[in-house]
Amino acid sequence: MSGPGIEPIVGRKVAWLARVDGIVRFAPLYERKLSEPYGPVADAVCEGGLQHIAPNTECGCGFHAVSSREDLWRFSPAAGVITLDVELAGRVVEHEHGWRAEHQIVLGAHLPARCPRCGRPVVGVATRGPHGAPERNVDWTMLYPVCRRCGRRRVIPVATLAGALRVEVSIDLIGPPVAISPPSNSI
Numbered sequence: 504m505s506g507p508g509i510e511p512i513v514g515r516k517v518a519w520l521a522r523v524d525g526i527v528r529f530a531p532l533y534e535r536k537l538s539e540p541y542g543p544v545a546d547a548v549c550e551g552g553l554q555h556i557a558p559n560t561e562c563g564c565g566f567h568a569v570s571s572r573e574d575l576w577r578f579s580p581a582a583g584v585i586t587l588d589v590e591l592a593g594r595v596v597e598h599e600h601g602w603r604a605e606h607q608i609v610l611g612a613h614l615p616a617r618c619p620r621c622g623r624p625v626v627g628v629a630t631r632g633p634h635g636a637p638e639r640n641v642d643w644t645m646l647y648p649v650c651r652r653c654g655r656r657r658v659i660p661v662a663t664l665a666g667a668l669r670v671e672v673s674i675d676l677i678g679p680p681v682a683i684s685p686p687s688n689s690i
Contacts, residue, residue, distance in 0.1 A: 512591040512602055513610070514568030517580040520628055520664075521643040527659070527667040529587065529609060530643060532578055540643060543609040543670045546593075558596045558603035565603030566591060574600060582619035583647040585612050586675060612668060613675035614648045614661065623650035625674055628664055629657040 519530040521540045528540035535550035547557035549564040558565025568589050569577060575586065577600050593605030614625050628646040649658060665672040 511608075512568075512595060512604070514570055514589055514591060514602060515572055515575060516566070516568045516587050516589055517575055517578050517584040518587055519584060520646040522630075522646060523643055527646065527664065529612075529668070530645070532580070532584060541607075543668060545607050547603075547605050547607070556594060557605060558594060560596055563603070565594075565596060565605060566607040567601065567603050568607075569601035577601070585614055585648065587612050609668075609670050611671040611673065612664075613673050616674055616676050618650035618653050619648060620653045621650060623652060625649065626651050627654060627658040627660040629654035629659065 517532055519532065521528055521530040523540050528542055530540045531538045531550070536552050537548065537550045545566070547565045549555055549557045549559065549562060551562060551564060553559070553562055553564070555562065555564075566589070567578070568591055569575060572586070588610040590608040590610055591602055591604035591606065592608075595605065596603045614628070616625060617623065618625055625648045627649065629649045630644055630646060646659065651658065659667070661672050661674065
């Protein structure tokens with residue numbers, strides 16, 4: 504675990520986007536009992552409802568991140584997720600594949616280059632989700648990367664999205680995180 508005076512850790516993670524009460528926020532990839540969308544600067548809580556400071560070594564709570572894009576496959580990302588560059592600080596549990604942290608600052612968000620529905624170039628996000636997208640909390644309006652055609656008139660363009668999230672947002676030209684597969688020698 505880190506302590507005072509230790510440099511923040513910079514990592515990568517995947518997340519959903521959601522609109523809650525008209526505000527665009529980041530949403531956890533895997534929703535749990537107490538999951539809530541979060542802003543660009545956030546403190547972790549135990550989403551399982553346990554009474555301890557997150558992260559806890561006896562629990563899986565905290566903001567999860569890995570060190571590189573190549574390790575994003577460990578999150579089993581689905582079509583429609585975005586990739587985040589994050590800075591982790593505070594109480595940090597380091598494990599074999601990355602970290603779980605108490606504090607997180609989103610440094611940047613990257614939309615996939617191709618629309619998960621049709622494969623055309625992404626221009627922003629909209630409420631229309633990809634086929635097979637998970638059912639989410641009814642209080643959240645899920646936003647998914649879309650092309651101009653799939654988003655129609657509901658598209659929130661990248662520049663508008665960046666202003667709403669208060670972080671740099673870009674189109675990830677490398678490819679979607681779902682295209683990343685584990686190294687052949689991994690278990």
